[in-house]
Amino acid sequence: MRDLLEQKLGRFEELERQLIDPEVLANPTQLAGVAREHGSLAKLATKYRRFKDLNRQISEITELMEGPDPEMRELAAAELPELKAQREGYWNELLDMTIGGEDANRSRCVMEIRAGTGGDEAGLFARDLYEMYKRYAEDHRWKMEILDMNPTELGGFKEIILGLEGEGVFRQLQFESGGHRVQRVPETEAKGRIHTSAATVAVMAEPEDVEINIKPDDYRKDIFHASGPGGQHVNKTASAIRLTHYESGVVVSCQDEKSQHKNFAKALRVMKTRLYDAKRAEEHQKRADERKSKVGSGDRSQRIRTYNFPENRVTHHAINLTLYKLDSILAGNLDPVIDALIEHERQELRDSFGTIE
Numbered sequence: 001m002r003d004l005l006e007q008k009l010g011r012f013e014e015l016e017r018q019l020i021d022p023e024v025l026a027n028p029t030q031l032a033g034v035a036r037e038h039g040s041l042a043k044l045a046t047k048y049r050r051f052k053d054l055n056r057q058i059s060e061i062t063e064l065m066e067g068p069d070p071e072m073r074e075l076a077a078a079e080l081p082e083l084k085a086q087r088e089g090y091w092n093e094l095l096d097m098t099i100g101g102e103d104a105n106r107s108r109c110v111m112e113i114r115a116g117t118g119g120d121e122a123g124l125f126a127r128d129l130y131e132m133y134k135r136y137a138e139d140h141r142w143k144m145e146i147l148d149m150n151p152t153e154l155g156g157f158k159e160i161i162l163g164l165e166g167e168g169v170f171r172q173l174q175f176e177s178g179g180h181r182v183q184r185v186p187e188t189e190a191k192g193r194i195h196t197s198a199a200t201v202a203v204m205a206e207p208e209d210v211e212i213n214i215k216p217d218d219y220r221k222d223i224f225h226a227s228g229p230g231g232q233h234v235n236k237t238a239s240a241i242r243l244t245h246y247e248s249g250v251v252v253s254c255q256d257e258k259s260q261h262k263n264f265a266k267a268l269r270v271m272k273t274r275l276y277d278a279k280r281a282e283e284h285q286k287r288a289d290e291r292k293s294k295v296g297s298g299d300r301s302q303r304i305r306t307y308n309f310p311e312n313r314v315t316h317h318a319i320n321l322t323l324y325k326l327d328s329i330l331a332g333n334l335d336p337v338i339d340a341l342i343e344h345e346r347q348e349l350r351d352s353f354g355t356i357e
Contacts, residue, residue, distance in 0.1 A: 004098060005048045012038065012045035033209040040107050044097050047090055054087040099171060099345045103205035106170040110204050110273040111162045118197020121186040123156025126199040128330060129180060130160050135332025142166030147266045148254045161270060173203045175341040178304030194310060207276040214272060220244040226255035241267045250274050319344045
């Protein structure tokens with residue numbers, strides 16, 4: 001954790017220097033990206049600076065307590081407990097702020113919801129998940145926009161990609177990545193039998209423009225006509241965009257907007273996020289042995305949660321959490337689940353890092 005905090009502080013100080021760099025100041029787009037990243041790191045970096053300052057003061061006071069002057073020893077002994085209490089408080093705050101690792105304090109993320117096994121019912125379940133996250137975002141006053149969607153004829157989604165922005169958005173949603181399973185009587189089932197279907201959710205921290213630099217030569221851009229369920233044309237102009245990243249093979253399509261320019265901007269945003277996520281996943285894999293039990297490690301094939309309608313039950317398998325309030329949770333009241341996941345991670349961090357001495 002100390003390495004992570006030092007890295008974040010170093011990046012913050014580098015951004016501070018960039019904010020007064022004439023070349024950056026002369027480039028409005030770069031300046032906006034630098035300022036946004038600087039703002040997202042400010043809270044963590046300033047707390048860690050204060051923590052380091054308290055450590056320095058405690059070290060100096062401890063030396064005074066070992067010195068020859070009785071009066072100075074007495075003053076130092078009186079001051080030490082308060083400094084240690086302050087340091088403990090900052091340490092706990094830093095632990096909370098680093099839940100989720102390097103991307104804990106990202107204020108933007110991309111969420112991809114895809115129907116899995118279960119045919120039409122899986123598409124309807126993907127829509128239910130989208131509605132759940134939409135209400136949760138509204139409750140937290142986050143901004144949500146649809147980057148792309150592929151609807152089904154019954155009103156569900158084969159896939160929907162969302163961009164979310166707001167304080168704590170990635171920290172709160174990161175553990176949603178994984179397989180979500182539903183057990184219920186489908187709307188399409190006449191005989192009333194319970195079916196099981198699934199959807200997958202991927203939550204990826206969205207990088208700043210200065211972190212992932214993609215040049216036009218790095219990808220192929222294809223333009224095509226947008227189409228809806230059953231092949232019906234959404235519009236008659238060639239406005240849909242498909243981007244193919246040569247090196248990684250990542251392919252992103254976007255057709256939600258009528259404007260080719262807007263679709264291109266959204267597709268590029270999703271591509272950058274996927275490339276950043278792949279880069280992070282590679283780095284995380286190298287450290288996987290350090291914390292094998294980490295919740296939300298990125299294994300999206302893993303079934304993480306079951307929604308059982310007959311029992312009004314939600315079970316999050318990673319932490320053995322069961323709540324009999326499925327109706328409330330699907331209505332967007334996700335805090336009982338997310339708070340439990342964050343508390344689990346917080347306790348694991350404390351167990352891993354031990355004392356601050």
